[in-house]
Amino acid sequence: MDPEMDTQLKIGFIGAGNMAFGIAKGILSGNALPVNVSVSAPSSRNLGRFQELGIAVTHSNIEVVCGSDVVFVAVKPHLIPLVLNEISQHVTDRHTIVSVAAGVTLATLEELLPENSVVIRLMPNLPCMVQEGALLFARGTHAKPDDGALLRSLLHRCGLVEEGPETWIDIHTGLSGSGVAFVYLFAEALAEGAVKMGMPSALAQSIASQTVLGAGRLLRDSGKHPAQLRSDVCTPGGTTIYGLHTLEQGGMRATTMSAVESATERARELGRKSAAGSRK
Numbered sequence: 001m002d003p004e005m006d007t008q009l010k011i012g013f014i015g016a017g018n019m020a021f022g023i024a025k026g027i028l029s030g031n032a033l034p035v036n037v038s039v040s041a042p043s044s045r046n047l048g049r050f051q052e053l054g055i056a057v058t059h060s061n062i063e064v065v066c067g068s069d070v071v072f073v074a075v076k077p078h079l080i081p082l083v084l085n086e087i088s089q090h091v092t093d094r095h096t097i098v099s100v101a102a103g104v105t106l107a108t109l110e111e112l113l114p115e116n117s118v119v120i121r122l123m124p125n126l127p128c129m130v131q132e133g134a135l136l137f138a139r140g141t142h143a144k145p146d147d148g149a150l151l152r153s154l155l156h157r158c159g160l161v162e163e164g165p166e167t168w169i170d171i172h173t174g175l176s177g178s179g180v181a182f183v184y185l186f187a188e189a190l191a192e193g194a195v196k197m198g199m200p201s202a203l204a205q206s207i208a209s210q211t212v213l214g215a216g217r218l219l220r221d222s223g224k225h226p227a228q229l230r231s232d233v234c235t236p237g238g239t240t241i242y243g244l245h246t247l248e249q250g251g252m253r254a255t256t257m258s259a260v261e262s263a264t265e266r267a268r269e270l271g272r273k274s275a276a277g278s279r280k
């Protein structure tokens with residue numbers, strides 16, 4: 001892709017779900033590059049919020065591909081073979097195809113697209129919606145460092161954007177794509193603990209959210225290891241060490257590690273399924 005060829009980079013989204021919306025919002029929020037964005041989905045159900053951002057909407061995936069330089073494919077993993085088969089003949093060397101589908105490998109994506117297609121596999125997470133995402137991408141066989149650099153500059157308002165080898169993408173899916181749901185479960189449990197002890201639910205929930213937010217910001221911004229911060233909270237013989245002991249008795253650390261492992265394994269399994277689907 002050569003952004004110099006046109007002053008406005010054309011960005012398309014296939015699929016109008018939460019991930020497409022979060023990424024589109026990030027791209028449009030104060031990006032230095034002038035961009036023109038369009039989105040397609042079979043029904044009009046989710047298109048209104050895109051229109052509110054000034055994004056052109058259509059029911060035609062092909063229209064999006066033909067009018068875009070960078071195409072984000074943001075449909076569920078099992079629909080990737082169907083969608084790429086549909087658009088394949090319209091993909092040219094002008095395009096960069098960026099898939100956000102969990103598990104679906106670069107090899108499968110490249111197999112479903114014309115030879116030499118520029119393909120990037122990106123794993124975002126839901127907090128892209130508030131520009132606090134954690135995104136990791138891997139470049140396909142024909143995607144050059146410049147293609148990665150352009151993607152980075154497009155996405156920098158979505159949150160932390162890193163590049164790595166493809167083997168890390170499924171791990172990042174477990175750690176962060178799914179990991180946000182693990183954090184929500186913990187936030188919910190924190191609040192329910194407070195409700196059990198007699199606090200009103202709405203207040204408990206709002207304090208739990210702020211606790212997760214504050215703990216996260218301090219962890220990120222201090223650059224300290226979580227164990228160091230945990231120790232900073234613990235007064236010897238105080239309340240926190242009693243609570244931490246209870247969490248350790250419940251196996252929270254091992255359970256969380258196993259959750260990341262299960263989600264990573266599931267991403268790998270989805271990848272094998274979509275590879276089999278692409279060969280049908």
Ligand SMILES: NC(=O)C1=CN([C@@H]2O[C@H](COP(=O)(O)OP(=O)(O)OC[C@H]3O[C@@H](n4cnc5c(N)ncnc54)[C@H](O)[C@@H]3O)[C@@H](O)[C@H]2O)C=CC1
Binds near residue numbers: 015016020046
């Ligand atoms: N939701 C999340 O937290 C994350 C999701 N992902 C990945 O993002 C992708 C999308 O996920 P969500 O946004 O959560 O899903 P979603 O269900 O919210 O959105 C999927 C969209 O695809 C559209 N769609 C269905 N069939 C289509 C077709 N044939 N052509 C064009 N559009 C079609 C639907 O109408 C919908 O707008 C998935 O592959 C998922 O693995 C990745 C990271 C995090």
Ligand SMILES: O=C(O)[C@@H]1CCC=N1
Binds near residue numbers: 102173178
């Ligand atoms: O649950 C899923 O499959 C997707 C990928 C990561 C987050 N949501």
